[in-house]
Amino acid sequence: AQTVTQSQPEMSVQEAETVTLSCTYDTSENNYYLFWYKQPPSRQMILVIRQEAYKQQNATENRFSVNFQKAAKSFSLKISDSQLGDTAMYFCAFLSYNNNDMRFGAGTRLTVKP
Amino acid sequence: DAEITQSPRHKITETGRQVTLACHQTWNHNNMFWYRQDLGHGLRLIHYSYGVQDTNKGEVSDGYSVSRSNTEDLPLTLESAASSQTSVYFCASSESTGAGEKLFFGSGTQLSVL
Numbered sequence: 114a115q116t117v118t119q120s121q122p123e124m125s126v127q128e129a130e131t132v133t134l135s136c137t138y139d140t141s142e143n144n145y146y147l148f149w150y151k152q153p154p155s156r157q158m159i160l161v162i163r164q165e166a167y168k169q170q171n172a173t174e175n176r177f178s179v180n181f182q183k184a185a186k187s188f189s190l191k192i193s194d195s196q197l198g199d200t201a202m203y204f205c206a207f208l209s210y211n212n213n214d215m216r217f218g219a220g221t222r223l224t225v226k227p
Numbered sequence: 228d229a230e231i232t233q234s235p236r237h238k239i240t241e242t243g244r245q246v247t248l249a250c251h252q253t254w255n256h257n258n259m260f261w262y263r264q265d266l267g268h269g270l271r272l273i274h275y276s277y278g279v280q281d282t283n284k285g286e287v288s289d290g291y292s293v294s295r296s297n298t299e300d301l302p303l304t305l306e307s308a309a310s311s312q313t314s315v316y317f318c319a320s321s322e323s324t325g326a327g328e329k330l331f332f333g334s335g336t337q338l339s340v341l
Contacts, residue, residue, distance in 0.1 A: 158330070213260075213277070214286075220269050
């Protein structure tokens with residue numbers, strides 16, 4: 114079974130600075146999807162960014178970008194120009210082509226400080 | 228607007244009682260999922276359904292059951308609640324066409340078993 118590891122339980126960053134959240138995963142499959150979800154204090158899960166494994170180009174969504182290293186099975190999230198509203202739990206997730214069983218990491222709690 | 232709603236938002240119950248958590252989506256999605264969220268574990272899959280009358284066990288299904296009598300609803304039942312089932316429960320749905328579809332989440336149910 115696939116596993117997803119987020120090795121940073123908590124992180125903090127100053128407003129307007131850049132922060133990178135780490136994620137590694139373990140799979141024997143070649144085709145899959147990776148996601149970053151954000152969970153603010155409201156508890157709502159919000160999709161931040163999505164990456165298809167067959168695409169070499171790293172996904173980008175405004176201030177959010179990923180560094181996808183397929184050989185290393187690494188999928189880090191970079192947040193540029195951090196804003197107070199970025200304070201949240203961030204979950205990395207893996208989805209196989211073969212099923213709809215999305216696997217999540219344990220999460221990283223990010224605090225943006227003014 | 229289409230949405231996915233969970234009820235109740237908070238629930239307190241006693242050990243041994245049967246509890247049912249409701250999930251209703253108006254996206255007309257075939258896929259529906261139940262996850263539990265615990266500190267240090269992220270989200271773990273309990274049960275899922277790919278359509279009416281279809282149910283499948285996830286990673287942590289013991290003590291839980293689901294039924295799918297229509298497209299919109301996937302209620303989660305705890306047959307005999309245990310303190311270990313104190314958690315935040317999330318329902319999610321996704322389209323069935325192809326893999327890699329993002330999950331749409333409800334706002335969660337905080338369940339406390341005393």
